[in-house]
Amino acid sequence: xxxxxxxxxxxxxxxxxxxxxxxxxxxxxxxxxxxxxxxxxxxxxxxxxxxxxxxxxxxxxxxxxxxxxxxxxxxxxxxxxxxxxxxxxxxxxxxxxxxxxxxxxxxxxxxxxxxxxxxxxxxxxxxxxxxxxxxxxxxxxxxxxxxxxxxxxxxxxxxxxxxxxxxxxxxxxxxxxxxxxxxxxxxxxxxxxxxxxxxxxxxxxxxxxxxxxxxxxxxxxxxxxxxxxxxxxxxxxxxxxxxxxxxxxxxxxxxxxxxxxxxxxxxxxxxxxxxxxxxxxxxxxxxxxxxxxxxxxxxxxxxxxxxxxxxxxxxxxxxxxxxxxxxxxxxxxxxxxxxxxxxxxxxxxxxxxxxxxxxxxxxxxxxxxxxxxxxxxxxxxxxxxxxxxxxxxxxxxxxxxxxxxxxxxxxxxxxxxxxxxxxxxxxxxxxxxxxxxxxxxxxxxxxxxxxxxxxxxxxxxxxxxxxxxxxxxxxxxxxxxxxxxxxxxxxxxxxxxxxxxxxxxxxxxxxxxxxxxxxxxxxxxxxxxxxxxxxxxxxxxxxxxxxxxxxxxxxxxxxxxx
Numbered sequence: 001x002x003x004x005x006x007x008x009x010x011x012x013x014x015x016x017x018x019x020x021x022x023x024x025x026x027x028x029x030x031x032x033x034x035x036x037x038x039x040x041x042x043x044x045x046x047x048x049x050x051x052x053x054x055x056x057x058x059x060x061x062x063x064x065x066x067x068x069x070x071x072x073x074x075x076x077x078x079x080x081x082x083x084x085x086x087x088x089x090x091x092x093x094x095x096x097x098x099x100x101x102x103x104x105x106x107x108x109x110x111x112x113x114x115x116x117x118x119x120x121x122x123x124x125x126x127x128x129x130x131x132x133x134x135x136x137x138x139x140x141x142x143x144x145x146x147x148x149x150x151x152x153x154x155x156x157x158x159x160x161x162x163x164x165x166x167x168x169x170x171x172x173x174x175x176x177x178x179x180x181x182x183x184x185x186x187x188x189x190x191x192x193x194x195x196x197x198x199x200x201x202x203x204x205x206x207x208x209x210x211x212x213x214x215x216x217x218x219x220x221x222x223x224x225x226x227x228x229x230x231x232x233x234x235x236x237x238x239x240x241x242x243x244x245x246x247x248x249x250x251x252x253x254x255x256x257x258x259x260x261x262x263x264x265x266x267x268x269x270x271x272x273x274x275x276x277x278x279x280x281x282x283x284x285x286x287x288x289x290x291x292x293x294x295x296x297x298x299x300x301x302x303x304x305x306x307x308x309x310x311x312x313x314x315x316x317x318x319x320x321x322x323x324x325x326x327x328x329x330x331x332x333x334x335x336x337x338x339x340x341x342x343x344x345x346x347x348x349x350x351x352x353x354x355x356x357x358x359x360x361x362x363x364x365x366x367x368x369x370x371x372x373x374x375x376x377x378x379x380x381x382x383x384x385x386x387x388x389x390x391x392x393x394x395x396x397x398x399x400x401x402x403x404x405x406x407x408x409x410x411x412x413x414x415x416x417x418x419x420x421x422x423x424x425x426x427x428x429x430x431x432x433x434x435x436x437x438x439x440x441x442x443x444x445x446x447x448x449x450x451x452x453x454x455x456x457x458x459x460x461x462x463x464x465x466x467x468x469x470x471x472x473x474x475x476x477x478x479x480x481x482x483x484x485x486x487x488x489x490x491x492x493x494x495x496x497x498x499x500x501x502x503x504x505x506x507x508x509x510x511x512x513x514x515x516x517x518x519x520x521x522x523x524x525x526x527x528x529x530x531x532x533x534x535x536x537x538x539x540x541x542x543x544x545x546x547x548x549x550x551x552x553x554x555x556x557x558x559x560x561x562x
Contacts, residue, residue, distance in 0.1 A: 001065050001457045001546065042535065042561045043262065047285045048548050049275045050266040052408050052437035053243050057224045059209040060138050063146040063477065064441060065457060068546035071206050073248050073264065073554065074121075074231035076256075078112050078131065078188070079204035083540050083553065085461055087204060091118050091126060091232070095200065107195030107498070110203075114186040120212065121236050121251045128182035130210035135180045135190075136160075137216075138207050141171060146445070146476035147207040149469050150459075153196040153495070155179025194496045197503060201460035234259045234555045244268055259555040266548075270408040270437070276531075285533045285559075286549065291410040294351035294529065303531060310528040313458035313543035315362050317520040318403075318418060321450050323481040325399050326392070333518035335386035337376040339425045340418070340521055344378075349410075349417050353529060357522040360466060360511055364543070367463035367507050373515045373522060380425045387426070395428050404443065405453040407434035414453060414523075444479050454479075455526070458544045463507035464495055471514050482519035535562035 054067045059075055062068060078092040089095050093113045096102020102111050118126040138145050139160040152158040160174040179191030192199065202208070212230050219228045229237045234254045239247035248264040269275040272290040279287035286308075289297055297303050318340075320327040327333055342356035355363065358373030384393075392398055403418060405411045415432050422428040430451070435443065443449050459465045468491040469475045473483040487510055494506035514520075528541060528549050537560050540553040550557070 001063070001068060001459045001544075042559050044260055044559050045263040045265065046261050046536070046554060046557055046559065047265045047267065047283065049269045049278070049284055049287055050246070050547060051268065051270060051272075051275070051288075052406065053268055055438060055441045057229070057237075059206045059211060060134060060140075060145050061143060062206060064547075065455075066547035068206060069548045069551040070237070070246060070266070071209070072233070072546060072552050073235040074229060074233045074237055074251075075206065075209040076231075076233045077204060077206070077209040078114075079200060081204060081460075081542070081544065081552070083542055085542065085544070087200060091115055091131075091210070108192045110190045110192070110199065112188040112190075112203075114188065115255070116186055118232055118255045119253045120230050120232050121253055122230050123253045125185075126210055126232050127185040128188040129185070130212060131188050131208070132180050132182050133213045134211040135208050136175050136178050137211065139175070139178060141166070144476075145207060147205070147469075149472070149476045150202045150205070150207065151199075153192045153194050153199065155191040155193055195498060196495060197498055197500075198460065198462050198464055201462060201465075205459050235264060257555065260558045261554060264554060272409050279531060282533075285536050286530055286539075288409070288530050291349055291351075291413045294353050297531065298351070298353070305534050306531045308528070308530050308532040308539070308541075308549065310541040310549060311364070311543055312527050312545070313362050313365055313461060314455055314526040315357055315360060315522060316453070316455040316524055316526060317357070317360070317522045319452055319454050319480050319520045320518075321447060321452075321479075321481055322519050323447070324450050326390070326401070327450065329390050330517055331386050331390035332392065332398075333521075334376070335383045335390065336422070336426075337518050337521045338379045338386065339383035340376075340421050340523065341378040341425075342523055344421075345414075345417055346524055349413060350524065354527065355525045357525045359515060360520070360522055361463055362458075362525045365458065365461055365463070365466075366504060367466065367511065369508055369511065372508075372512055376515075376518075376521070383426060395426055398428060401428065401430045401450060402433050403430050403451045403453075404433040404435060404440060404449045406437045406440040408437055411453060418453075447479060447481060449479075452479075457546075460544070463504065463511070464491075467491060467507060467510050467514065468495065471519065480519040482514075482517065484513060484517060487513045487517075533562075535560040 050066050052066055054070055055064050056062050057067055057070045059071050062071055076090045079087055080090045082088050087095055091114055093115055094100060096110050096112060098105060114128055120126055138148050139157045141161055141164045148161045156178040160178055163171050163174050181189050215228060215230050216223045222228060226237045226240055234251055235248040236251045237246060238249045246266040250259055275287050278284045320333055322328055346354045346356050358376055359369060361367040403415055405415045419430050419432055422430050444452055469477045471478060471482050471487060472491055473488050490506055490510045494503050497503035497506060530549055537558050538556045539550040540556055541550045545551050
């Protein structure tokens with residue numbers, strides 16, 4: 001899951017997560033105390049700052065963390081995650097297994113039985129055909145959905161997704177051949193080309209939430225605007241004032257436990273100082289902090305009961321466009337990686353809050369290896385030597401380098417840090433290119449950048465969420481243009497490997513390949529640090545939240561008397 005804004009920072013060093021196949025690992029979550037009293041003087045309204053206008057809130061097409069924060073309020077899928085990171089059944093009656101007949105003995109057929117009482121927010125029943133429509137739409141070649149590759153083991157999925165030059169009739173035929181069907185209204189059958197060890201994790205993600213064919217056909221691109229945004233989750237998006245605010249109200253037809261909150265407001269305040277001022281003026285209940293204020297609020301006793309620190313599974317990095325000079329030269333990429341003092345970043349930019357990152361997969365996750373990436377430990381002499389080997393002993397001969405970032409939150413400070421590192425350590429002048437959130441998203445998605453800031457948070461806690469979709473040749477979230485046939489071959493092997501020990505070994509080798517080729521410069525592992533009003537009770541954060549803390553479990557939140 002991509003993150004384009006930095007809303008909070010890191011404090012705790014240990015990040016815990018789970019791998020469903022390895023129960024010995026556990027996912028850390030943080031829950032504030034449940035409310036014991038609510039009165040008429042305490043309206044059940046939760047006010048937060050999303051920070052940036054979302055790129056899209058179409059579940060099939062969404063890929064950014066702030067998109068997910070919105071979708072999570074309005075939609076639920078077949079499966080989801082408990083607060084501890086374990087899978088649970090939502091619209092499905094049970095999690096399919098070989099033992100209960102939900103997974104065939106060869107692993108190639110998965111059958112979901114659906115609850116019969118699940119309804120859309122307009123009262124119509126949710127059926128298996130709504131999932132068939134959504135899953136097939138994920139592979140519509142005209143939509144270019146970035147998460148489609150997660151599901152390419154479904155029969156016919158990849159062929160349908162890649163049919164960009166086919167006729168409409170040919171595309172329709174390929175869509176019809178996708179291995180997803182509904183034998184009846186409450187049975188969904190998925191056929192796979194190869195067994196996929198983490199397919200159930202993928203089926204818990206938003207790209208395959210149910211969608212309404214009639215709504216999308218009627219409203220087209222406007223179907224995500226209220227009141228057209230019909231979902232099956234606990235809340236309805238009732239108001240969307242673009243670049244300003246999104247308002248959610250309880251879904252009166254929600255089939256699950258009704259939420260206590262009567263309203264959730266997402267503000268779109270891009271200036272972190274303005275957001276902090278709104279919090280201090282009691283206009284927000286939770287807020288991320290400007291980078292420069294971390295130390296102040298960590299020490300200020302007036303905020304002792306308002307500091308909320310929580311683990312995340314998120315890594316931030318600087319990604320190169322390896323198709324553009326000088327970044328098409330691996331030696332240049334490696335040199336610049338050696339020239340970034342990550343510890344200085346954590347100490348000076350993050351006020352000592354956080355952990356320097358040399359490898360890509362974060363601590364606490366299966367696949368983390370502290371020995372990977374150590375060749376990029378800060379070393380100016382090594383950086384200059386690599387540049388000389390690349391033909392740039394005279395750095396003035398380098399092409400003009402532009403660094404792009406979303407001009408929100410702490411991103412400008414981070415960009416200035418990188419600019420200073422390049423000038424101070426190598427004498428390289430880089431041009432900063434701040435962009436509004438939507439422009440930045442569009443440019444990164446289309447490869448229209450040289451060097452850019454980005455982050456990745458766990459969609460699910462497994463290495464195959466961190467490697468093939470971002471670094472595989474032509475993968476949906478591969479914006480660096482990186483391509484390594486050896487990496488692709490190893491990924492193919494790992495994705496089909498049912499032995500967990502062998503699978504993790506394959507991913508370890510694959511991560512080592514990526515770090516050796518340096519399409520990215522890892523910078524830090526993030527953890528959440530926000531201020532929360534004492535009257536907010538029951539906020540439950542996880543390592544896989546979107547852009548906002550606890551955004552999967554706002555149905556557990558109450559506002560205590562105050």
